[in-house]
Amino acid sequence: xRIEVSLTPALYPYRTIVSxxxxxxxxxxxxxxxxxxxxxxxxxCVVPLDSLDDLQRYRSLGxxxxxxxxxxxxxxxxxxxxPTAYLRQDMHGVRLAxxxxxxxxxxxxxxxxxxxxVGAFANLTAVTERLCREERDVVVLCSGWKNDFCTEDTLFAxxxxxxxxxxxxxxxxxxxxxxxxxxxxxxxxxxxNAAHVHRLRRIGVEEDIPFAFRTDTCPVVPVYQEGRLxx
Amino acid sequence: xRIEVSLTPALYPYRTIVSxxxxxxxxxxxxxxxxxxxxxxxxxCVVPLDSLDDLQRYRSLGxxxxxxxxxxxxxxxxxxxxPTAYLRQDMHGVRLAxxxxxxxxxxxxxxxxxxxxVGAFANLTAVTERLCREERDVVVLCSGWKNDFCTEDTLFAxxxxxxxxxxxxxxxxxxxxxxxxxxxxxxxxxxxNAAHVHRLRRIGVEEDIPFAFRTDTCPVVPVYQEGRLxx
Numbered sequence: 001x002r003i004e005v006s007l008t009p010a011l012y013p014y015r016t017i018v019s020x021x022x023x024x025x026x027x028x029x030x031x032x033x034x035x036x037x038x039x040x041x042x043x044x045c046v047v048p049l050d051s052l053d054d055l056q057r058y059r060s061l062g063x064x065x066x067x068x069x070x071x072x073x074x075x076x077x078x079x080x081x082x083p084t085a086y087l088r089q090d091m092h093g094v095r096l097a098x099x100x101x102x103x104x105x106x107x108x109x110x111x112x113x114x115x116x117x118v119g120a121f122a123n124l125t126a127v128t129e130r131l132c133r134e135e136r137d138v139v140v141l142c143s144g145w146k147n148d149f150c151t152e153d154t155l156f157a158x159x160x161x162x163x164x165x166x167x168x169x170x171x172x173x174x175x176x177x178x179x180x181x182x183x184x185x186x187x188x189x190x191x192x193n194a195a196h197v198h199r200l201r202r203i204g205v206e207e208d209i210p211f212a213f214r215t216d217t218c219p220v221v222p223v224y225q226e227g228r229l230x231x
Numbered sequence: 232x233r234i235e236v237s238l239t240p241a242l243y244p245y246r247t248i249v250s251x252x253x254x255x256x257x258x259x260x261x262x263x264x265x266x267x268x269x270x271x272x273x274x275x276c277v278v279p280l281d282s283l284d285d286l287q288r289y290r291s292l293g294x295x296x297x298x299x300x301x302x303x304x305x306x307x308x309x310x311x312x313x314p315t316a317y318l319r320q321d322m323h324g325v326r327l328a329x330x331x332x333x334x335x336x337x338x339x340x341x342x343x344x345x346x347x348x349v350g351a352f353a354n355l356t357a358v359t360e361r362l363c364r365e366e367r368d369v370v371v372l373c374s375g376w377k378n379d380f381c382t383e384d385t386l387f388a389x390x391x392x393x394x395x396x397x398x399x400x401x402x403x404x405x406x407x408x409x410x411x412x413x414x415x416x417x418x419x420x421x422x423x424n425a426a427h428v429h430r431l432r433r434i435g436v437e438e439d440i441p442f443a444f445r446t447d448t449c450p451v452v453p454v455y456q457e458g459r460l461x462x
Contacts, residue, residue, distance in 0.1 A: 007238060007380055008242060008245075010241050010242060010245065011239060011241060011242070011378060011379070011380070014239075014241065014377060014378040014379055015379075016379070146245060147242060147245040148242070148245055148246075148247070148401055148402070148403070149238055149242070149401070149402050149403040149406065150402050151402040151405065151406065154402075154406070170379055170380070170426055171379070171380050171381050171382040171425055171426050171427075172379070172380040174382065174424065174425075175380065175382065175385070175406070175410065178410065178413065179406065179409065182409065182413075193405065194402055194405075195401055195402050196402075
C-alpha cells in the first residue's frame with residue numbers, strides 16, 4: 001500500500017497515484033469533522049455541493065440545508081458547519097445538502113476515485129481500519145484554505161500515514177509525517193498559530209477548535225456513492 | 232516585511248501577497264542553481280522559456296541554447312542544466328535561451344511581480360541582502376516537480392525566511408521554516424530520500440546534488456527584466 005498527499009485541491013490533478021486508489025478528503029476545520037459529527041448524530045445522508053446556488057434545488061427535494069462561507073453560516077440554511085452543534089442535535093432522518101468554502105469542494109474533487117472517504121481526527125481509527133481492509137493505494141486530499149496550504153489538514157495526513165504504515169509516495173507525504181511527529185503530542189497546541197485557527201477565533205468560533213483535534217469522537221466512515229455521502 | 236511561500240507554481244495564483252512584492256523563484260535541483268552558476272561563469276543574460284519550441288527562435292538571434300526535460304539535456308542544445316558543468320566553462324559573452332521541466336516555468340510564472348529574482352542556496356546571502364535593501368513583501372515561488380511539492384525548494388524557502396527574519400504569512404511559510412530548522416545542520420543529508428534526488432541519481436547525476444545544497448557558491452542575483460534574466 002502506497003500513500004500520497006495532495007496538499008490542496010489545486011494539486012490533486014498532479015498526483016502520481018491515479019487509479020484504483022482510495023481518496024480521503026479532509027478539512028479538519030471544519031467540514032469533514034462536521035460531516036462525521038452529523039452522521040454520528042444520526043444524519044441519513046449528506047450531499048456535498050460546491051456552489052450555494054445548487055443548495056436551493058435540494059430544498060424542494062426535502063433536504064435540510066447546511067451552508068458556510070468564510071467560517072460563518074450563510075443564507076437561509078438551517079445548519080452551519082459546526083461539529084459540536086451537530087452533536088447537540090438529533091439528526092435522525094435528516095438528509096443534508098451541504099456546501100462549505102473548502103471541504104465540500106475537496107470532497108467533490110476526490111469523488112472520481114474508486115473509493116472516496118471523508119476523514120478527520122474525529123474518525124481517524126475508523127478510517128484507518130476501513131483502508132486497511134481495502135488494501136488500496138491511498139491519496140489524502142487536503143482541503144486547505146482557498147487552495148492555500150494549511151497545517152491542520154496536513155497533520156491529519158501525517159497521522160493517517162503513521163497509522164497505516166504505508167509506503168510514502170512523494171515528498172509531501174514525507175513532510176506530512178515529519179510535521180505530525182513534531183505535533184502529535186498535542187496537535188491542538190501545535191496549531192495555535194495556524195492561519196485558520198486565527199480566522200475562526202476572529203469570528204467567535206472557539207469550542208469547535210479543540211474538538212476538531214480530538215481523536216475518534218465520531219467513529220463513522222462517510223463514503224461517497226452516487227452523489228451523496230452515506231455510511 | 233512579510234514572507235509567503237507558494238509550494239508549487241500551481242499554487243502561486245492563490246497567494247495572498249499580490250502587489251508590490253518581490254517574487255523569488257527557486258528550483259534547487261537544478262535550474263535556479265544552474266542559472267546562478269551560468270552567471271557566475273560570466274554569462275551575459277538568460278532568457279527563461281517554458282516550451283522547447285520557443286528555443287529555436289533564439290538560435291537565429293545568436294543565443295546559445297540550454298534545454299532539459301526530466302533531468303536530461305534534450306534536442307540540439309549546447310548546454311544542459313548542470314551547475315557544476317557551467318562553472319567549468321567560460322560563459323563570458325554568452326546569451327542563453329533556457330528551458331527546463333520546472334524551474335524556467337516557475338520563473339515565468341513569477342515574472343509579473345514588481346521584482347522577480349532567481350534564488351538558490353548558491354546565492355542565498357546575495358539574495359537575502361538584495362531583499363533587505365528592497366523592503367518589500369516577499370513571495371517564494373517553489374518550482375516543485377511538475378507541480379508536486381518538493382522538499383529541497385521548501386528548505387530554501389525556510390532558509391530565506393530565517394535569514395530575513397520576516398513576518399510569516401500563511402501556514403506554508405511556518406512549515407517551511409519548521410522543515411529548515413530540522414534540516415539545516417545538513418540539508419543535503421536531509422534530502423537523501425527526496426523524490427528528485429532519487430530521480431537525478433537514477434539518470435546518473437551525482438556531482439550536482441551536494442553542490443546544490445552548498446551556500447554562496449555563486450554570489451550573484453539574477454533579476455528578471457523585459458523577458459530576460461540579468462545581473
